[in-house]
Amino acid sequence: MDTFRIGFGYDVHRFTEGEALLMGGVKIPFHQKLEGHSDADVLLHAITDGLLGAAALGDIGSHFPDTDPAYKDADSRVLLRKSYQLVKEKGYELGNLDATIIAERPKFRPYIDSMRSSLAENLDCDADRVSIKATTNERMGFAGRQEGIAVHAVVLIKRINEA
Numbered sequence: 203m204d205t206f207r208i209g210f211g212y213d214v215h216r217f218t219e220g221e222a223l224l225m226g227g228v229k230i231p232f233h234q235k236l237e238g239h240s241d242a243d244v245l246l247h248a249i250t251d252g253l254l255g256a257a258a259l260g261d262i263g264s265h266f267p268d269t270d271p272a273y274k275d276a277d278s279r280v281l282l283r284k285s286y287q288l289v290k291e292k293g294y295e296l297g298n299l300d301a302t303i304i305a306e307r308p309k310f311r312p313y314i315d316s317m318r319s320s321l322a323e324n325l326d327c328d329a330d331r332v333s334i335k336a337t338t339n340e341r342m343g344f345a346g347r348q349e350g351i352a353v354h355a356v357v358l359i360k361r362i363n364e365a
């Protein structure tokens with residue numbers, strides 16, 4: 203069994219009309235929200251995929267299909283916790299994670315610490331293990347045209363020490 207494994211997650215959701223969006227489990231006031239089958243928390247989806255990927259356990263859509271009405275408007279924190287449980291059952295726990303949100307707007311910096319706390323709570327770890335960053339796309343591409351938001355995440359998992 204490996205001591206460490208690494209995973210990568212990427213997700214994108216499109217903007218639609220709304221009054222707030224969810225990012226990392228935090229509600230952020232904005233004149234648009236993100237569209238999805240679930241609550242469309244794109245940051246949690248990318249991190250979930252990174253966790254599942256690190257353990258070679260498939261991806262978020264294979265566990266929670268967007269064709270299943272059970273996941274309509276699903277709380278992505280629940281999907282994250284269920285996925286992390288699978289990772290732990292395979293004998294691994296979170297080492298650390300690092301994610302980058304790509305969006306022109308809204309400005310995420312004021313919410314970064316709340317997102318880290320929310321993630322740490324849902325992953326039952328210290329916030330020091332969770333890094334979240336944001337960048338614009340310098341007005342280029344779909345993120346630059348403010349059509350949607352993309353997130354990249356890398357996740358390190360480590361073997362659970364049973365000693």
Ligand SMILES: Nc1ccn([C@@H]2O[C@H](COP(=O)(O)O)[C@@H](O)[C@H]2O)c(=O)n1
Nearest residue numbers: 305306307308309310311336337338339
């Ligand atoms: N949606 C965003 C985008 C960026 N930030 C913060 O602004 C800094 C500068 O962004 P650049 O794209 O010009 O590098 C960036 O480092 C973030 O701290 C943000 O909060 N929300």
Ligand SMILES: C[C@@]1(CO)OP(=O)(O)OP(=O)(O)OC[C@H]1O
Nearest residue numbers: 238239240247263266267268273
């Ligand atoms: C989370 C799920 C399930 O509700 O739906 P979406 O919110 O559409 O998210 P996406 O990242 O496109 O794919 C995973 C889906 O299975």
